[in-house]
Every structure is written in structure tokens, then in C-alpha cells.
Amino acid sequence: MTLTTDPATSFDAIAEAIADVEGIDPEATASEGSVPEAFVQAMAEERDEVKPRELVIICYSGDLEKTWASLILASTAAASGVPTKMFLTFWGLQTFVKDEKRITGRNWMQKMMAFMQRPGISHRKLSKMNFLGMGPWMMGVLAKQYGVAKPKELLEAAQALGVEFMHCQMTMVMFGLKKDDMIDGLGEPVGAATVIELLSNGAAPLFI
């Protein structure tokens, strides 16, 4: 079938019949060209309404390099209009303890854990070649030299862009963390079932 832009020469009978049924003026729609403006507008509106797939980053590791990658992806996703959630669990939760907290925990074992690995986003260690902090220090120098945003800066950007942080209740208990130990803006603690529901509803998962 060939569509013509001149409504006067063809489809007159069909157009009139359609107009009759739908109650529209064929002259008005045809004069806009071969595609009615209302249709184009409706399509454009529908396109706008399509929401991007949600992203859930399961932040499991407390290693510097993995924390860094998680926050780069989270802030970029949020900047791209993707609804983004970070589930903070196990060592990934230690990252989101306030930087100024030195020792956390309720009993001696939890306190010992915090002593051995200081919590907080600015105190992350590299999983390889940490060399008593020499590795992270060099990473920091290189980041500054090449204009790479540090995890703390990325966290601030992620929060400003609306990334939602969900912390794991079980990990809070196991590490003896109190709400006051954690950074601001974490919301209510959740469990694995919350994450599973998000994933089964179609959220894209990343386990880092």
C-alpha cells in the first residue's frame, strides 16, 4: 500500500468512513500530513512514560577497588535517570559507617573487628597490594592527579542524585552497628527478601 500526502486524490471514501465512525473531521487530520499530529504526540508521550529498568547494586565487599566501582556505577546510573538502589551488606556495610567512627561494635569481638579494619568510606583497603596503606595512598595520589573522583565524592554525588541506600539488618546486628554509627540518609534497614522481590520484579542486579 502506498501512502500519499495528497488526501484529495485517494482514500476519500475510506477516510470519510473512518471519520464517520470515529467522529473526526478528515480535512483537519489530513491537512497535517500523512501522520496525524495527535498520533505523533501520543507516541511521544508514551515514549516518555517508559521507565528505565531499575538497578540494584548488592554492595557486599568493603574493598577499596570494589567500593569505588560500585559508586561509579551507582552515581552514573542515577545520573542517567535509572532508579538505583544499593543494598549494603556484610563488608559493604562497613563502608557506610561514619568516617570519624573509630571503633564500632557492642562486644569485644565486634570491637576487635573494627580495630583490625577501620570502618568508613575513607578508610578502605585494597584487596591486593595494600602494603599497610601504601597502596590506597598511591591510588589517592593518582586519582587526584588524573581528576578521578574519590569514593567519598562519588557517594555525595550518588546521594544528591537520589540513589537509595538500603542497609542489611542482619549485618547491623552481626557487626554490632548502631544507627548512630551509620552515615545519614540510609533509610530503614531491610533483609534479603526485599532485595529478592526487587530482582524478581525485573531490577537489574549487580553483586559487587
Add this chain to the structure above:
Amino acid sequence: MEVLDIATTVDARGLSCPMPIVKTAQAVKPLASGALVEVRATDPGSQKDFVAWCRQTGNELVEQSVDGAVHRFVIRRK
């Protein structure tokens, strides 16, 4: 050449991924629909990243040019 009515400029020169995109997203957010944002970046990856970001967010990439190491983008807010 047509003079564009730029609402705000993002200077992302010297910044690496993902900050040019993050800063642009933050600059675009408060603007009215149709407003223009100009971005300058030196991150070579931004050349492809801004095209992808505009596709993803529905903002329009009006202009894209490169002058030496500096990439320039003009984006119209959706």
C-alpha cells in the same frame, strides 16, 4: 553561525569518568524543558558517553565538537 542561548555551562575539564556525566546531570536537573547546557570535557571517553547518556535520558545532543583535547557538547533538556 547561529548563536545559542546557553542556560548554563559545565566545566568538566580535567575530570575523569564518571564526573563529567554526573556534573552534567546535576546541572541539567533544575533547568526548564528546552534549556541548553554546554559541557566542556577533556575525558576522551566522554565523546561516546555523552551520546549514550543523551539516548538514555532523552535529552537532545544538539552539538558535538572537539577542539584539541577539549570536547564540547551542547545538550537540550528534555
